[in-house]
Amino acid sequence: MTEKTSPGLADLTGLVGGIHQDIDAREAMRQVARLVEFDRYQGSSGIAAAADFVADEAERAGLADVEVLSFPADGRTAWWTFTAPAAWTPRGAHLSVVGGPPLVTYPAQPYALAANSAATDGRAPLAVAQDPKWPPGAVVLVPSAADLDGELFARMRAEGASGFCVTTHPDRHDQVGRLELPATSGLFGFSVLPDQLDELRNAERRGERVRVVVDIDTTPGRMPVVVARTPSGSRSAPDACLIGAHLCHPAPSANDNASGVAAALAAGRALARRSLRRPVRFVWAPEFVGPAAYLHQTIEAGLPLPAMAVNLDMVGEDQRRCGGPLVVEHSPEYLPHFANAVVEACVRALPPAARSYSGVVDCDVWAWRTTPFVGASDHAILADRSIGCPAVQLGHWPDRFNHSSADTLDKVDPAELRRSAAIAASAAAVVATAGGRDADRIAELLTRWTARRMTACLPPTDDPPARARLTRRRHYGLDALSTLRAFDASERVLDRQATLLDGLHRTLSAAWDDDTATAVPDRPRGPSLRRAWPGPFNLRALMGAADEKDHQWFLRQLTVDRGRFYASAMALAQSIDGTADARDVVRVAALDSGIPLEPEFGERFLAAMTGAGWVHEVTAGTAPERGTS
Structure with a gap:
């Protein structure tokens, strides 16, 4: 294979255009088509098989030092506050009204079975969630995902329910959404279509029972993390860039995130053919916990972190069908770096799909936007203050098929997949060749x-x-x-x-x-807030550490607006720098995230963090507000 020399920023248009030409969209689509066949639950045999497939493809792409790292999938081992997934491989499941044909079947109906469902085989009565009393061992019928809250789960445990059925998309008759249970819930769950729930309600009114079979393999397994590097680039030099893509999610999950995995492989193939001064690292792992395990191991070994990272999550969307543009999510404001500027420049340098009548103006039919840092994927682990690796994410939002059975191969656009891979590879090439x-x-x-x-x-x-x-x-x-x-x-x-x-x-x-x-007047200053949790911020772990009152408050906020609450929580946690008091933390979080955070909300969240032992207060004197002039 002939190695190419990257022109770098001397000819950014030429660099991006050349890499875009090198991206084999047909090959990437072949890989997506294979990945959607795997049920990629984090502690399953499916994700282990998917990891082996990715490792084989990485070697075929010409990448070096390809390895499938093996971490425990025991539900106990922790890296900072991120706990390993429990071994859980679903073999099959079905639910039927006794005497009738199967109404819900898995895996024939993708996403129908809730992750971490408990195994069962037997008959059970039906009950409606709103009923004042349920029969023992009932399968509870829940009208919508919004009703599936902490209070209902507590009641199911207290009254001995065996499981539940819920419609996650009451307005859709062709897709169901993802459900995930705690590994120790002891419940099973089914995500069902509206007409399936109606049939179950009718059966409940007639006093009929259901037959439920959930067949699960909990044989101890492994949590795989696939790593590789470009063949060129000095082995003694720190990695110029890490390109990552999460490997998990149940089948099919074509765009989230088979498309990201394939885009990273395509980027690797393009970069493997180029002469680089510094290596580029590739990591495919279960979301959040995989990068946490990998980085924990890297830091424990005393190895250097990459100069920057690009995360690929939901990058192949057909924009017209899925409903959202390509989104460049910036690395956070507390990590000043050139990564954001380089990635954006690579987007702008993509070859235009069309030009205006005069030929002067690009007339692309695809769209892209930039957003402030949110941190709802693996880049949050890298970019956390405790790690400090600037990380940009490429993805799409909104996506009307996200986390549903309708996230299928036909929703992936080869041209969009090619663009995303080219952006990531080009940005990595710029950093891997930069000097002087x-x-x-x-x-x-x-x-x-x-x-x-x-x-x-x-x-x-x-x-x-x-x-x-x-x-x-x-x-x-x-x-x-x-x-x-x-x-x-x-x-x-x-x-x-x-x-x-x-x-x-x-x-x-x-x-x-x-x-x-006019200068902001001095104000009485509260105690400075300091991080007391280990490693990168983990909202799920924080909720687990909170007392019952704060835990329920978190759950209510998530029910109102999950995305906004998560983004607000991340912004507040990352604005704790050891010197700012609560009011300053809230103000800086609002400035950097662009979210108009109410002081009452922010201070309530920070108080919950303090109560959970995740934040320590350090007495301070009086000082003016910072960063306002």
Whole structure:
């Protein structure tokens, strides 16, 4: 195989165009088609088989040092606060009204069986969730996923229910959604279509019973993590970039996340053919817990972390069918780095699918957006303050088929898969080849990117903290420039770019009226908050450590708006820097996430963290609010 030399930032359009041409979309789709056949539960034989398949494909792609790392799947071993999945492989399940044909069957009906369901084989009475009393061993009929809350689970345990059936998509008659039970719940669950639930309700009214069979293999197994690296790049040099994609989720889960796994393989194939100064690392693992185990092992061994990371999660969506654009989720604001600017530049440099009538303007029919850091996938582990590896995510949102049986191969667009793989590979190639003049070009690119972000804060705006955000973005740009010293950027170039950002800040600051520049008065300062939990933030573990009152509050917030609550929790936890008090933590979290956090909500969340022992308060004096001028 002939090795190619990357042009780097000297010709970014040429680099991205060349890598885009190297991405074999047909091969990637073949891999997606194979992956959707595996039930990829985290502690299952299915994910072990999928990992072996990925390792074989990585070797075929020309990657080096391919290995399937094996971690316990015992439900007990922990890496920081992330606990290993329990061994759980479903062999089959069905539910029928006694005397009738099977009504719900698994695996014929994907996603029908709740993950971690308990094994059973027998007959049971039916009960409606709203009934004041259930018969012993009842299968409870739940009208919607919103009703499947902590209170109902507590009642099922207290009254000895054996399991439940619920409609996760009451308005859809062609798909069911994912359910996940705690490994020790002792319950089974079925995700059913609305007409299936109606049939069960009718059976309950007639006093009929159901026959339920759930066949589970809990033989101790392994949690696999597949790792590889590019063949070129000095082995003594730290990894330039880590490209990751989570391997788990039940079949079919085509876009979430078979598409990400295949895109990472495609990126690996393209990079394996290129001459790189530094290696690029690849990691395929069960979501959250896999990267936690891998990074824990890496840090324990004293090995260096990569310079940056790109996470691929839900990257193959057919935008018209699934409903969402490609989203570039930035690495967090507390980790200033050039990664965001490089990834965005690679998106902009993709070959256009079409041009305007005159040929002057690109006229692509696909869309992309950027968002602040949320951390709802593996990049959160890398980018956590305790780890400190800048990590950008590529994905799609919204996706009307996400976490449902309708996330099938026909929802994957080969062209979108190719674009995503090309972006990740191109960004990694830039960092893997950067040095000297290339690092200077990254500095110039970073300054332009920062200038766009600063200019976006200009008034008039309906964003009250815009001026504070302007200043924070200037500081981010200046600090990010300094990271390029590790790549031999010229001090003269770095100084010039810093001067440009300082001048732009002065110019933009003049756009505000003088009264908005009034200094914020001193206020009584509360105790500083310090992290007391080990390793990366883990909302699920925090909820498990909270007392019952706080646990129920968490559950209510998740029921109201799961995505917003998760993003708010992540922003608040990551804004705890050891010096800020609760009010400062809430304000900084709102600035960096873009979420208008109410002080009462933020302080309530932080109080719950303190009560769980995850945050320590350290008495402080009086100080002005920080970062507002």
